[in-house]
Amino acid sequence: xxxxxxxxxxxxxxxxxxxxxxxxxxxxxxxxxxxxxxxxxxxxxxxxxxxxxxxxxxxxxxxxxxxxxxxxxxxxxxxxxxxxxxxxxxxxxxxxxxxxxxxxxxxxxxxxxxxxxxxxxxxxxxxxxxxxxxxxxxxxxxxxxxxxxxxxxxxxxxxxxxxxxxxxxxxxxxxxxxxxxxxxxxxxxxxxxxxxxxxxxxxxxxxxxxxxxxxxxxxxxxxxxxxxxxxxxxxxxxxxxxxxxxxxxxxxxxxxxxxxxxxxxxxxxxxxxxxxxxxxxxxxxxxxxxxxxxxxxxxxxxxxxxxxxxxxxxxxxxxxxxxxxxxxxxxxxxxxxxxxxxxxxxxxxxxxxxxxxxxxxxxxxxxxxxxxxxxxxxxxxxxx
Ligand SMILES: NC(=O)c1ccc[n+]([C@@H]2O[C@H](COP(=O)([O-])OP(=O)(O)OC[C@H]3O[C@@H](n4cnc5c(N)ncnc54)[C@H](O)[C@@H]3O)[C@@H](O)[C@H]2O)c1
Numbered sequence: 001x002x003x004x005x006x007x008x009x010x011x012x013x014x015x016x017x018x019x020x021x022x023x024x025x026x027x028x029x030x031x032x033x034x035x036x037x038x039x040x041x042x043x044x045x046x047x048x049x050x051x052x053x054x055x056x057x058x059x060x061x062x063x064x065x066x067x068x069x070x071x072x073x074x075x076x077x078x079x080x081x082x083x084x085x086x087x088x089x090x091x092x093x094x095x096x097x098x099x100x101x102x103x104x105x106x107x108x109x110x111x112x113x114x115x116x117x118x119x120x121x122x123x124x125x126x127x128x129x130x131x132x133x134x135x136x137x138x139x140x141x142x143x144x145x146x147x148x149x150x151x152x153x154x155x156x157x158x159x160x161x162x163x164x165x166x167x168x169x170x171x172x173x174x175x176x177x178x179x180x181x182x183x184x185x186x187x188x189x190x191x192x193x194x195x196x197x198x199x200x201x202x203x204x205x206x207x208x209x210x211x212x213x214x215x216x217x218x219x220x221x222x223x224x225x226x227x228x229x230x231x232x233x234x235x236x237x238x239x240x241x242x243x244x245x246x247x248x249x250x251x252x253x254x255x256x257x258x259x260x261x262x263x264x265x266x267x268x269x270x271x272x273x274x275x276x277x278x279x280x281x282x283x284x285x286x287x288x289x290x291x292x293x294x295x296x297x298x299x300x301x302x303x304x305x306x307x308x309x310x311x312x313x314x315x316x317x318x319x320x321x322x323x324x325x326x327x328x329x330x331x332x333x334x335x336x337x338x339x340x341x342x343x344x345x346x347x348x349x350x351x352x353x354x355x356x357x358x359x360x361x362x363x364x365x366x367x368x369x370x371x372x373x374x375x376x377x378x379x380x381x382x383x384x
Contacts (some may be wrong), residue, residue, distance in 0.1 A: 004033035004338065007073035007097075008040045009064045009088055010080035011051035014129070018079055019055040021330035028316045029335040032342035041067045042080075044222050064088055068095050075226035079129075080104055081319075082191065083184045086111045089351075093118040098125045099339055100334075104195045105354030107186025109362045109377060112355040117169030119351050127337050127347040128354035132266065134332035136324070137287040137304075138200060141277045141310035145204055149291070150272025156205050156251040157269050161192035161262035165219070165237065172233060174225030180223070182234030190215065190239040190361050190368075193255035193266075197326070199349055199357045200268060206247050208360050209256055213241035231258065236266050241364050286321035 008015055022035045022174055041061040042048040052060040061067050064084075068091050076092035078085055078101040085101055092099045099119055105128050106112030132138055133204065146149060165180065172180035179185050179192055196279040202208065215236040220221045238256035246250060259265070266281035278288040278301075287304045294300075307323050309315040313332050317324050333347070340347040349357075359377045367374040 001034050001134045002032070003036045003071055004117065004341070005036045005038040005065040005069065005071075005074045005225045006077055007038055007059070007075070008077045008079060009042070009084070011042045011048060012076070012079065012253070014079035015042075015051070015054075016129075017327055018077055018129075018334070020059075020327055020336040022055070024327075024331045025335045025338070031335060031338045033338050033340070035334075038073055039067055039070065048219055065091065068092055068097065069250065075100060081178045081184050082107050082186050083178075086115055089115045090118040093122040093124050094127075096122060096124065099338060099351075100127050100129065101354070103184065103199070103354065104128045104191045104358060104359055104361065105351060107191065109355060109358040111186075112351070112358040116351045116355050119346075122342075125337070125341040125344065125346045126351045127250045127333065127340075128199075128349045128351060129330070129333065130196060130349045130354070130357070131329040131333055132196055132200050132281075133203055133349065134280075134313070134315055134329045134336070135279070135284050136306045136312040137279050137285060138268075140287055140306060141268075141279060142204055142290075143312070144275070144277060145270070145272075146263055146267060150270065150277065151274035152248055152259070153205055153245075153249040153270060153272045155269075155271040156201055156245065156249055157267065158197040158201060158251075158255070159254040159265065159267055160197055161190070161255070161259035161265040162189075162193070162257045163260045163262050164259065165257040166223070168219045170222065171225045172222040172231070173227075177225060180222065180233065180235055185235060187361065187365055188217070188235030188237055188239070189255040189257055190236050190364050193257075194239055194241075194253055194364065195357050195361055196266065197253050197255065199353070201245075201251065202356055203250060203349070203359070204268075204270060205245050205251075207245065207356070208243045208251070208376050209246050209301075211241045211243040211360065211367050211375050213239060213364040213367035215239045215365065236365070239364060239368065241367065243360075256356065284325065304364045 040060045041064040075098040240254040269278045275291040337347040363374040
């Protein structure tokens, strides 16, 4: 079997989820390549060395450019903050490497466009880590929608609620807090949280054509960890929008880091003519499903435990009734990426799919400023 040598950039939260996936995928899936954890790059030598030893990387670098120059690396995996994605992805594509990139693809759609051009002109397999598509219950909603079981779709609604930035004493910038620094993150909850909701929605329900949004920065100034000065906060703390889909359905989306009591509440609901589906990240192995065509006397919301072998991905794991969790979504995406790459193909969500999400987040942020409906670039005109 051919080996596939991985070069990872970044050893933070996502560096760990990806490394776990690289190790688990060959144990649970029949893969066309044997993944090899060849090297990890990050700037702090002591920490990158420890990370490499813990996770079994053969070597480390303190500059990602070295990783790209190495002839023994086949795929570059970008798990570093948003301001690094563009430069690393373009350099990797130019060097002929496959590229896996964390979300959001770019800080703006303009950045993402250059990344799409780079991977497509180099012809290298690529994917963006919008991992929630590969929660088995979410994948099953996609199957049900594609089979027409829901019928014509009328409504889509999604939210992503957190509460970790409510304190005004919390600084911005630097390790762990780069998400509050607009120069690094690009935006606040729109690019960080809504981007997940939007990617899943585009996949399940097709293109979004226009949006009208409301954004707010509740804490206007915070100390910056790198400059030491109190500086204006440039990110959106909360973002909500209404939109129309190309298929004529209407939708509502909301994300915030100010919903006290919520840590990572991603929920989505889709209402069709015949049936509705609901999913909640805090109960991620369950799909709630209502089918109006059931016999009236027993009609009601079904709470389906997605653990059977005929449900998405589950034949690779344990026995019926035993569930899996968050980390498995990355394992699924990596296993699927290797299948696609073996055929010379990219894996959805591709860089082009990541760009589609960036077009929507750009329109949301623009509408938050203009207080007007905004068209989504690259989307077809609204039919309804
Ligand atoms: N798919 C998801 O569900 C999900 C969840 C969290 C984060 N993310 C995305 O993953 C990316 C990383 O987020 P995180 O939570 O892992 O962040 P993190 O702060 O935990 O880790 C970031 C890592 O990048 C490294 N880094 C920073 N600048 C670098 C540079 N110039 N060269 C090399 N390494 C550098 C840091 O040292 C750190 O190891 C972001 O784009 C974020 O939006 C995605």
